[in-house]
Amino acid sequence: MRAVFLAMLLGCAPKYDPGSIPVDEARAPVDMVTQLDSAAPNVYLQAMVRAGSASDRPGREGLAALTARALTEGGAGERTADDVRNALYPLGTSFDLRVDREWVTLRLTCHRDHASTCVDLFTDALVAPRFDEDAVGRLRDDATYAVTDGLLANEEALGEAALQAVLFEGHPYQHPPRGRAGSLEVLSAEDLRTFHQEHYLRSTVFVGVGGAIDAPQLTELASRLEGLPTRLPPDTAMFSPIPFEGRTLTVVRTASSVTGAHFGHPLELDRSHPDWPAVHLGLVAFGAHRQSFGRLFQTLRTDRGLNYGTYAYVEAYRERRGSSQPDPGNLRSDPHFSLWIRPTSLENGPFAIKLAIAELERLVDGGLEQDELDAVRSNMLNGLPTLAAEPSMQLAYALDAQATGAPPLLEHLPTAVADLDLETVNTALARHLDPSRLRIVAVSGQPEALVSALTSDTPTPIVYADVEPTETQAARDDEVARSVIGLTESWIVEGDGLFR
């Protein structure tokens, strides 16, 4: 509450209001994307619902995510939670649910033999969840563990959650979708029921259907979705992130023997913006997620063996389950740029952070080289089919575009990048990325030493694991070690209890 109030004082006017839609749109049937294929072995049912964690009211953080989980695990329609589990089990499938800041993504893939049963289960979950008390209590306990000790056991996820909290202070994105321990404990089954009634509506639910579903099953699906209320969604005012200048450092203390870091700043750049393809391409060349060709990967890992990888993003990135490829369905109306330095040793932590910032400055000042642009463009054009080798992902991309209104990525990207020239890319990078304005978040076993190293003028040289750097590299290392990142403020926070 305090943070939201602060945002208002700072004069951030609501700029995006997903609740403001015409009344006739609220009454229209649910928007549906279809990719039918009578020869397919499976049926794909997917939904995106504008009911993510940004819809949580202050003090009720976690409500949206808990509601979403209870759709599939708290009973639905005539079935109790156990009945749902028992119905799904022999089909060899389960719901796949993901909750981000703005969107809830629900997917169910079934063998074609079970299309009708899956239509029932899928629509019941969306339209008629029961929120059985004991299931809600258990899910609440799970969520509490996940945002406290569970997060501590995954320091990279902890760092990412802490970056969001710092970057979006006073903004509905601030808290992890799972919530905070203190807010979760007050949520009741009745709260979830009310949240569902207010946010799961014909105008907020978007459905994708693919594979071997027949006409009567499709009709049944559409007819069941008519059970969603036609009321207008509640106003969920979104505020611009609080503006900030300079660079700040927040170090999260953990018991580990490593230092990892994330940093970034908000962007005025979504997929509809004409500069998006250029900045996206530039950041792929700079630090493609878990790929070895990025400049950051080359500089930190290949040339210096500092860590497992370092990556940069034009928007929030979510991996698919079991793959490092992107999972569509988590676009946000307040995007941000971020950079992720995977864990390095405690002694090399300060150097790694300085080097990543220096690389960002070099990108913004000097831009990409023509070769980099050509190579990444070729990658995007040739590699497009690999983004959606699975039928479920082809549908997910189409649904993402339908629900968010963003250009459909698989169709849009080739034309958008085909004619980009170097000047356009470099101008866009310089226009949207600002290395002078960074929220830096580190997770470290020695926070005091890290803060001290990054706030003093004393050089922080790299310690090599037996690699003899070239003369040029050694000179660059020296320059980076002597650089001062110029923090305006720094804090140390305890990892244990960050989201209590």
Added chain:
Amino acid sequence: MLPTLLCLTGAALAGALPWEVHSTTLDNGMQIRAVPMPTPGVVSVATWMAVGSRDEVDAGRTGFAHFFEHLMFYGTPSMGRIEREQAVLRMGIDDNAWTWFDETVYTSLVPSSQLDSFLAMEADRFQNLSLTPEAVRREAGAVYGELRKSSASPDNRLYSTLQATAFQEHTYGHTTIGHEADVAAMPDAHSYAAAFFDRFYRPENATLLVVGDVAPDALFARAEELYSTWTPGTKPRPELPEEPAWEASRRTHVDWPSPTAPRLSLGWQIPAHDPRSPDLAALELAGSWLMADVGPLVSRLVRDESLAYAVWGGRDDFVDPGLFRITVQAREASDLPAIEALIHEELAALAEGPDPDALARVQAHDRYAFLTSMDDPASVASTLGWALRRDPSPEALDTFWDNFAAATADDVARVVRDTLVDAPATVVTLTHEEAP
């Protein structure tokens, strides 16, 4: 396409893979498999090398198979590291690799338009890898980073402790990432790396799988052209020590330095994976039922008695005798003894014979879960690669599923009794002690 679909829909529970597997073996022993299936201009290409951390018998060399996987990206005399990386980038290939106990797998999603060129690059690196002392030193730092990343996880620590306690002779006693001291020594391992390549990266240890938009005959001709120059190895595979049967149960505890859910992991000795063994198919069934969220064990632990956040486990299908595992993420450390007792109680109940209806549901569940996942080339390649490790014939997979479908309640009861109930277990607990 039509006959395959009829097979799938008309007799979905009778066959194994829903796509036809085409096979050939080169004269040098390399196995090639092609699986055509409809995809949007994509193929999944995987090379399975039969070398993993189980082969790390030499003192001070744990973690080496995984380290070597990293070195495989350092190029060849005709295409250096940077050149290869640039080529892969421009071709739009999603290129990856992983290593575990029994195998090292190089796996890529490739636009079908680039398949021919990519295979040429693959054939080149598997035969002519460049290994320099500098590359070895450089990559050692990255592997150390990976070790740091993985050692921060209580689940990894629980797993590695169970391995170390359960396997005191066999190389399964160390995990794939290796011991920290051995990883720290990797920068100086250039000559060992060269010998490792020479010994293990040989065609008789390799299986190439191409799944998706591929024509089998053209693939086989291309493979012959590219890989027939690969010469078989001359050095025998290492002799691995056998793990003796345990005479009594073993128990280890891990103190975890930061707050985390208490954990309990149990392991029992089981035979090496054999896709044609009816008993292992029955044990697989038992594992599926024990881990089913509708089964009695998970229902009691997670919901009815609220003792645990999560339960996972099942049968290792390893090349050498592995473990049957049950791991529990508990809510309270004080409940760990009760959880262990409850697990033994449920195993004893299963050894009395499962409800035949429940058995039929598990059989349907596993079979449909398998079929449903076979809709994309990467999943098919991964399933097939996994299945072929112990038996190069794709029919072995059919036999496994036939045995799985034929297993009776008596079979399940018998294997549970013999393997789990009447046998010693290794137990590892992990807890965080609050400071006083």
